[in-house]
Amino acid sequence: MAEDDSEWVVESIVGYLGSPEWVIPVTDFMENKCTVFDAEDENKLSYTEIHQQYKNLVEKLLENYMQEVGINEQQFLTACTSPYAKSKTLQVVFQPVLATDDFQMFRSLMVRKNMELQLQALRVIKERNGALPECLTDGVDVMTELQQQEMKILEEVLKKSKEEYDEEMSRRVLLEEEVGSTSSGCSDNPMAESSKQLISSSASSQEISTVKVNGKSIISEQRKTAAPEGGDGKSAAKIGSSAKPDCGSKTVESRVLPAVRAPVKCDEPHASSSPQTKTQSSSNQTAETWLEEAHREAGFSKPFTELSASQQEQLQQRAAYLRQQRDKLHALKREQQKNKQATTTEEPPTSPTPAPTTTPAISAEERKKLQKRKHLADKLKEEVIKK
Amino acid sequence: MGEAQKGLLSVIEKLKGTTEQEVRIVLLGLDNAGKTTLLKSLASEDVNTITPTQGFNIKSVASHGMKLNVWDIGGQRKIRPFWKKYLENTDLLIYVIDSADKKRFEETGLELSELIDEENLKGVPVLIFANKQDLATASPASEIAEGLNLHTYRDREWQIQACSAVSGEGVQDGMNWICNNIVNKKK
Incomplete structure (x- = not known):
């Protein structure tokens, strides 16, 4: 029952x-x-x-x-x-x-x-x-390779930026101690003088912000002078990218960061990234010393509390900046890859693959998603075949 | 949420065809205490590539004829409010402490005492792993036990076990305690 x-x-x-x-x-x-x-x-x-x-x-x-x-x-x-x-x-x-x-x-x-x-x-x-778009079929290896390369570059950039930032911070602390006690002898550097003029002319406020602004103008000027020293075709790219870690480490910055421009072309981004960071770091250092001098001449002693407050702001800016930079890198890489594919595969694209020029910066997230999907598709294919 | 399953769900719970005794263990502790490392070491997996847990991990380990389902939930401050969603039907709590992180002994003690007061963990035995004993600066388990006032726990079984999740030392001793304790309790 x-x-x-x-x-x-x-x-x-x-x-x-x-x-x-x-x-x-x-x-x-x-x-x-x-x-x-x-x-x-x-x-x-x-x-x-x-x-x-x-x-x-x-x-x-x-x-x-x-x-x-x-x-x-x-x-x-x-x-x-x-x-x-x-x-x-x-x-x-x-x-x-x-x-x-x-x-x-x-x-x-x-x-x-x-x-x-x-x-x-x-x-x-x-x-x-009729067929899967190229981006969903082959090229997986190329993509992962590219991604690895990207990661390397990103890591490099982040490391460099961090180093410089730390350096800058330690120098700042040092400066903090020096200012007030010693009024340093100023150098006969024309840049420093110009900055002095700037300081005296900007009578708007006796705040540090003026120094910051001045410091920034020095640095950007310095960048201009440093760029031609590169002396090769990539100098334009150098300027563009040197602006990046500069901003990151240029912690005095309190204004809007300069517009970033991804390197116009770099066939071996990894190789080109190291020299550019080198020149940039040296330029950063000189700019730093000038800034320091300008600072002393002005005779400002910065209140520590304000520094830490601005530090926070700078950190945020830095993060935002790096993010921006990363997106740019991604976009660039994508474009490069597209070009590569266009040149290597002669067959007429049966699928309506969007023209490389019409697809501007696809966000990092979308890219990631795409990658994941592809990975999944591969896995599925594998499984289906196995069955 | 918050209360034990009732009605149909508890019926479904009984449907599972396993003959093995299943034990639900929740693995908690502050971030960087070594929970995931401990979990992986329990499951005999590689412990060298562990990153901070943003969500949670589950491993099932067979031990002493039982199936231990161990839930390791991320310990970062922003995740801790989610802990209590995982306490239902828990048979045992493992609490992991970084023995070398003296600065956060107080914080970890507070978190533990909050857990102890949870309704879902009433009377549930607690095993505390005084982890990272391989570090020179690690405090001995006895000292940590004193700091946590473990001797005042009268409503449950508890045990503190010095261990190093990285080397595996002491981990098995803790597991033995768990198995003995649960066998005693469930019979």
């Missing part, structure tokens, strides 16, 4: 789990929420929230159904733990239910769903365009 009973209950539940009343809301939920589920080892905090929502949904659906049909919890339990329900085929059917209690299972369901959607999207693209 009990046997029959449980069999009936199981069959009824299995029937429900295959019916649209169950399938539609559950699939809807999964499709809507699966996009954040990736194959990374670490779980995002948002997964827990989604799992909780899923639990609520399943509970509600099952409860409604059981009420409708007249199954109580005890029946449900005995039915589902009966040997009949334990068969392999039924266990698969029960998976979405069991996933309420098993986060890992839930997670793998969601990850799989996400992959399915990605694969579907790929298929749709293929159908619509």
Whole structure:
């Protein structure tokens, strides 16, 4: 009797789990929420929230159904733990239910769903365009290589910038101690003199901000003079990029940072990045000393509190600046890669790949997404082939 | 949230076909205490490439005929408010302390005492790992126990275990305590 009973209950539940009343809301939920589920080892905090929502949904659906049909919890339990329900085929059917209690299972369901959607999207693209756009098929190796290169450059830039920044900070502290006690002998540097004039002329306020502004003008002037010393075709690029760590370390800066310009062209960005940082760091140093002198001549002693306040501001600016720079780098790299592809692959593009000139700076995030998608697609392909 | 599962969900909980006893363990502690390193060392995985946890990690470890599901949740200050979402149905709390980070002993003590007061952790045994004993500046476990006033815990089993998640020293001793304790408790 009990046997029959449980069999009936199981069959009824299995029937429900295959019916649209169950399938539609559950699939809807999964499709809507699966996009954040990736194959990374670490779980995002948002997964827990989604799992909780899923639990609520399943509970509600099952409860409604059981009420409708007249199954109580005890029946449900005995039915589902009966040997009949334990068969392999039924266990698969029960998976979405069991996933309420098993986060890992839930997670793998969601990850799989996400992959399915990605694969579907790929298929749709293929159908619509006849072939996958280049950016979604080959070139994976090139991309990862490029990315590695990018990372190297970024790391380099960040390191340099940090070094200079630290140096600058320590010098600042030193300066803090010196100012007030010693009035240094000024050099016969014309730049310093010009800055002195500037200081005296700007009678607007006796605040440090004037020094800051002056300091900045010195540095930008210095940059102009330093650039031709590079003496080669890349000098233009040097100016553009030397502006970057400069700003980062030029902590006196309190105004809007100068517009950044990505290097116009650099075939080996890694190689060109080191000389440029070298010249830039030296220019930065001289500018620094001038600034120091200008500072002494002006006879300002900076209140420490204000310094730390401006430091914070500078840090923010620095961060914003670096971000900007990174985006620029990304955009540049993309363009380069596009050009490369355009030259290497002679075949006429069957897919409407956007012309390289019409796609300006694709944001870093989009790029990342694209990369991830590609990776996923590869994985899927692999899996499909294996099957 | 916040209360134990009721109704249908608790029924579903019983549906899982495993014969093994499953144990839910939550691994908490301040950032940089070594939670993920400990987790990976428990799972016999590489501990050299660990980055600060932004979310959470789960590993299932078989030990003493039980399946230990260990949840390691990031310890950064901004993540700590999420801890309490993971405490439901927890069988055991592992709390990890960086024994060399004396400056934050007070902070870690406060966090622990807040956890102890959580309703979901009522009576739940606590194992405290005094981690990073491989560092010369590490405080001995006894000193940390005193600082945390562990001797005042009367409502639960507790244990403090000196360890180094990097070298693995002491970790197994802690796991043995866990298994003995849970076997005793669940029977």
